[in-house]
Amino acid sequence: MSPIPSIDYIRILPEIILIVFGTIVMMADPLFDDHNDRKSLGVVSAIGVIAAIAATIYQSAPRFHGDGFFNMVRVDAFSIFFHMVVLLVALASILMSFEYLSVQHLKHGEYYGLILYGAVGMGLMASATELVLIFIALEISSISTYVLAGFRRKHAESTESSVKYFLLGSFATAFFLYGVALMFGATGSTQVDTIAAALKNGAPTLAYVAVALMCVGLGFKVAAAPFHTWTPDVYEGAPAPVVGLMSTAPKAAAFAVLLRVLFGTGAPGWFWMIWVTAALSMTIGNLGALVQSNVKRMLAYSSIAHAGYLLVAFAAVKNLENGISAAIFYAASYAAMNVGAFAVVSHFASAGEKYVQIDDYAGLGRRAPVLAGVLTVFLLSLIGIPITGGFFAKFYVFSAALRSSLIWLTIIGVVNSAIGAYYYLRIIVMMYMREPQTEAEVPAVPFGLALALSMSLVATIYLGVLPNRVLGYALQSARDLLR
Amino acid sequence: MHSDHPTITFLISTVTFLVSLHLPARFVNGQSGFQFEQNTPWISTPNIHYHMGVDGISLWLVVLTTFLVPFCVLISWKSIHERVKEFFILMLLLETAMIGVFMALDLFLFYFFWEATLIPMALLIGMYGHERKIYAAVKFFLYTMVASVFMLAAILWLYAKTGTFDFVAIQQAIQGGQVAGFTGAATLLFLGFFIAFAVKVPLFPLHTWLPDAHVEAPTAGSVLLAGVLLKMGTYGLLRFNLGLFPEQARQNAPWIITLAIIGIIYGALVAMVQPNMKKLIAYSSVSHLGFVVLGTFSFTQAGIDGAVYQMLNHGISTGALFMLAGILYERRHTYDLKEFGGLATPMPVYATFFLVITLSSIGLPLMNGFVGEFLILSGAFQARAVYGVLAASGVIWSACYMLWMYQKVFYGNVTVPVNNSLPDLNGRERTALWPMALLALIMGVWPMAWMDSIDATVARVVPVLSGAPVSAHSIPATNEIEKPNVAEVSGR
Numbered sequence: 001m002s003p004i005p006s007i008d009y010i011r012i013l014p015e016i017i018l019i020v021f022g023t024i025v026m027m028a029d030p031l032f033d034d035h036n037d038r039k040s041l042g043v044v045s046a047i048g049v050i051a052a053i054a055a056t057i058y059q060s061a062p063r064f065h066g067d068g069f070f071n072m073v074r075v076d077a078f079s080i081f082f083h084m085v086v087l088l089v090a091l092a093s094i095l096m097s098f099e100y101l102s103v104q105h106l107k108h109g110e111y112y113g114l115i116l117y118g119a120v121g122m123g124l125m126a127s128a129t130e131l132v133l134i135f136i137a138l139e140i141s142s143i144s145t146y147v148l149a150g151f152r153r154k155h156a157e158s159t160e161s162s163v164k165y166f167l168l169g170s171f172a173t174a175f176f177l178y179g180v181a182l183m184f185g186a187t188g189s190t191q192v193d194t195i196a197a198a199l200k201n202g203a204p205t206l207a208y209v210a211v212a213l214m215c216v217g218l219g220f221k222v223a224a225a226p227f228h229t230w231t232p233d234v235y236e237g238a239p240a241p242v243v244g245l246m247s248t249a250p251k252a253a254a255f256a257v258l259l260r261v262l263f264g265t266g267a268p269g270w271f272w273m274i275w276v277t278a279a280l281s282m283t284i285g286n287l288g289a290l291v292q293s294n295v296k297r298m299l300a301y302s303s304i305a306h307a308g309y310l311l312v313a314f315a316a317v318k319n320l321e322n323g324i325s326a327a328i329f330y331a332a333s334y335a336a337m338n339v340g341a342f343a344v345v346s347h348f349a350s351a352g353e354k355y356v357q358i359d360d361y362a363g364l365g366r367r368a369p370v371l372a373g374v375l376t377v378f379l380l381s382l383i384g385i386p387i388t389g390g391f392f393a394k395f396y397v398f399s400a401a402l403r404s405s406l407i408w409l410t411i412i413g414v415v416n417s418a419i420g421a422y423y424y425l426r427i428i429v430m431m432y433m434r435e436p437q438t439e440a441e442v443p444a445v446p447f448g449l450a451l452a453l454s455m456s457l458v459a460t461i462y463l464g465v466l467p468n469r470v471l472g473y474a475l476q477s478a479r480d481l482l483r
Numbered sequence: 484m485h486s487d488h489p490t491i492t493f494l495i496s497t498v499t500f501l502v503s504l505h506l507p508a509r510f511v512n513g514q515s516g517f518q519f520e521q522n523t524p525w526i527s528t529p530n531i532h533y534h535m536g537v538d539g540i541s542l543w544l545v546v547l548t549t550f551l552v553p554f555c556v557l558i559s560w561k562s563i564h565e566r567v568k569e570f571f572i573l574m575l576l577l578e579t580a581m582i583g584v585f586m587a588l589d590l591f592l593f594y595f596f597w598e599a600t601l602i603p604m605a606l607l608i609g610m611y612g613h614e615r616k617i618y619a620a621v622k623f624f625l626y627t628m629v630a631s632v633f634m635l636a637a638i639l640w641l642y643a644k645t646g647t648f649d650f651v652a653i654q655q656a657i658q659g660g661q662v663a664g665f666t667g668a669a670t671l672l673f674l675g676f677f678i679a680f681a682v683k684v685p686l687f688p689l690h691t692w693l694p695d696a697h698v699e700a701p702t703a704g705s706v707l708l709a710g711v712l713l714k715m716g717t718y719g720l721l722r723f724n725l726g727l728f729p730e731q732a733r734q735n736a737p738w739i740i741t742l743a744i745i746g747i748i749y750g751a752l753v754a755m756v757q758p759n760m761k762k763l764i765a766y767s768s769v770s771h772l773g774f775v776v777l778g779t780f781s782f783t784q785a786g787i788d789g790a791v792y793q794m795l796n797h798g799i800s801t802g803a804l805f806m807l808a809g810i811l812y813e814r815r816h817t818y819d820l821k822e823f824g825g826l827a828t829p830m831p832v833y834a835t836f837f838l839v840i841t842l843s844s845i846g847l848p849l850m851n852g853f854v855g856e857f858l859i860l861s862g863a864f865q866a867r868a869v870y871g872v873l874a875a876s877g878v879i880w881s882a883c884y885m886l887w888m889y890q891k892v893f894y895g896n897v898t899v900p901v902n903n904s905l906p907d908l909n910g911r912e913r914t915a916l917w918p919m920a921l922l923a924l925i926m927g928v929w930p931m932a933w934m935d936s937i938d939a940t941v942a943r944v945v946p947v948l949s950g951a952p953v954s955a956h957s958i959p960a961t962n963e964i965e966k967p968n969v970a971e972v973s974g975r
Binding site for chain 1: 527566595598602609610616624629632635640
């Protein structure tokens with residue numbers, strides 16, 4: 001076996017940095033006494049993520065592009081794009097957790113460590129080109145999120161959330177692994193390019209089964225219907241900043257894997273499966289969200305719906321570049337607006353996550369005008385109102401679908417976005433048009449949260465006003481993926 | 484609480500109005516295409532341009548918008564007590580979006596401004612309205628939002644097939660038959676645009692949001708809603724439904740006209756039995772806007788001229804009526820007609836203004852409403868005599884309900900004692916109402932000041948619509964009694 005060239009280590013540099021920082025945080029945690037709120041560990045983790053972002057930017061130089069570690073990882077525009085999404089979300093989540101952890105009396109440093117480790121898995125999911133490595137990355141990311149979901153361990157619903165997520169999640173990963181095994185049986189390889197070469201001359205029946213199984217596993221991870229049932233309970237119970245993280249970063253990474261598996265290998269026979277999943281997710285997500293009274297549950301159903309919109313772009317197969325770049329753009333803008341929305345939700349929830357009912361938002365426009373204004377922007381973006389990222393995300397997806405003549409799927413999607421407007425609007429109506437029910441003071445926004453909020457706000461509006469640059473990266477990523 | 488917000492907003496909106504006056508001053512009547520165009524690329528994928536411009540149809544709607552806003556500020560000066568700053572911010576945002584709607588020549592930009600009017604208006608209703616404000620705001624938002632989604636779908640389809648959002652380019656591509664699959668999709672596209680505009684107009688039976696929105700909205704909200712926002716619907720019909728899909732417009736004209744006529748009569752009849760002043764005015768809008776749609780779909784020079792002119796008239800007269808209703812509400816906190824009676828004694832100046840505007844609204848000769856309604860009706864007669872006959876009955880109904888209301892409010896003895904001590908108009912209110920009343924009169928006696936630019940633009944639109952050349956400059960082209968629109972289509 002030939003020695004590993006040193007350039008390969010640069011191809012996993014962000015992951016190395018994250019592991020180092022994660023381990024530092026884990027080791028340093030016992031050195032603090034029980035009353036310390038571990039803010040310094042949070043700062044260390046934030047620095048770690050920033051370093052990883054810097055490493056990703058460093059990686060983006062053309063000379064580092066290419067395969068490493070015996071064709072197991074690949075650095076290209078695609079992996080860099082998803083690395084940036086994942087890392088920025090992780091950074092925002094860490095920043096918004098500073099205050100959350102001390103308010104909720106969760107003084108444990110491993111929280112930050114787990115976010116960093118999770119980011120390692122998600123990063124690898126974006127760059128892995130070998131199914132077993134993808135599986136391992138998926139597990140790394142999932143296990144961190146299982147633990148994070150149960151972090152409010154004194155609250156029954158948080159524990160329930162964690163256990164439910166863990167049991168169903170392991171089951172889903174087993175499906176994925178089974179699919180990987182069958183794919184190996186069908187093509188004799190687990191490397192994406194080799195599989196693609198093998199499938200080029202007609203696919204055996206086994207490959208169809210393999211693709212279906214892998215789609216089931218990934219469908220669970222992205223919370224697409226009919227594999228979505230865990231989502232509302234898990235999101236309701238998990239700590240709010242963690243929900244902000246896990247509804248975006250692991251999801252984006254799972255979409256990256258799905259793109260890699262479906263398009264990188266030229267896998268057969270998934271078109272109608274994705275079509276139906278997209279239609280179902282949009283419809284179930286939106287209809288489910290209509291009747292929720294808990295904001296976190298509502299946003300859970302909304303995230304199911306958004307997974308559906310995103311999958312519409314997958315079905316736009318007549319113009320692959322267009323469809324894939326639309327999906328990638330959607331993942332990025334959904335991450336921006338959803339993290340932002342959860343940042344507000346987690347700040348407003350207060351100790352013990354007391355205020356998470358929609359009714360609690362009554363009069364927020366008067367009690368905390370800035371916070372309410374920012375949340376309004378995120379909600380408008382989730383509806384898909386122009387000059388927000390959410391608009392262009394939907395726009396690219398639906399126009400890609402129309403170009404592939406997916407008239408019915410587009411109609412279902414458009415009708416769904418109209419339904420969706422209703423429940424997002426309900427919160428805005430609550431905030432501005434109802435009288436406050438309590439006089440409870442909304443705590444001032446601390447620095448970390450303000451930073452996280454401004455990051456997502458700037459991103460949401462930037463993507464809505466000047467989407468060209470990011471769309472350009474998304475197109476480049478799509479080209480790299482299809483190469 | 485004293486604040487400078489109204490003053491600043493008033494200054495800003497007045498300057499905007501003055502600046503907007505350079506549009507009519509430097510507009511070249513009869514020049515083909517759009518004027519004052521600005522076309523700058525904004526986003527490359529999708530191909531969106533910041534493309535703005537006006538023609539004879541949109542020119543006056545822009546000026547109407549900038550004209551009404553300062554008066555809305557005047558009228559809200561004292562009536563908004565809390566969240567004053569936000570109120571005026573929303574008002575200026577709304578003005579921006581409304582002007583954008585009338586000027587945008589890029590379909591995407593148009594859609595953006597169209598949606599952008601929605602949020603400030605819904606917030607104005609929901610935050611500053613009366614008892615059932617939330618219900619009204621949400622209803623307003625959902626009706627318009629859901630309907631405009633269909634327009635978005637149609638816009639996206641056009642973009643997917645032509646690769647551009649530019650109105651002029653798409654229009655040329657459609658006329659040149661360069662859009663693949665257009666014949667199959669055209670009717671759906673027409674309906675996609677139509678439903679968005681029909682809700683906004685509002686056309687019977689999609690009008691149910693309007694009375695709620697009006698009754699609950701604060702005065703300035705009602706004025707802008709009736710004065711400008713409804714015109715966005717009729718403007719859209721004219722610009723997009725007729726401009727992009729002339730053939731489909733012709734095919735669908737019979738049932739659209741039928742709905743418009745039902746709206747005229749139904750709106751008037753319902754207005755007649757309203758016990759609430761604002762609701763009465765709201766239903767009268769349904770009736771008046773029915774006239775505009777009728778004129779638009781008559782495809783005659785006179786009809787469309789009249790429709791455009793009537794949009795302006797309705798903006799002035801109904802805008803003023805809502806202001807007058809608001810003035811009364813500020814004094815008595817009710818719109819209930821039973822609460823009033825004999826107001827001409829304590830409030831003579833108010834009663835005079837109310838009378839002038841009422842006469843303008845019912846279309847008395849020498850007032851602006853007459854010119855618009857006359858043109859529309861003569862266009863309707865040209866299209867089909869029965870349209871004209873039925874619609875003309877609406878004129879009678881409108882005289883009934885408006886004069887009835889006037890009688891109930893102003894004549895007789897003062898029945899409710901507190902009304903005896905109502906103060907008459909103050910200087911600020913008079914400042915707001917004088918220009919309205921004067922304009923209603925000037926537009927009635929000297930319509931050519933407006934009509935010259937409207938007529939020239941419409942003259943270029945009509946031949947495309949009717950499929951036959953029409954004498955270029957004439958107001959009622961009386962030589963064409965009945966256009967064989969329907970027969971022509973069924974023969975296709």
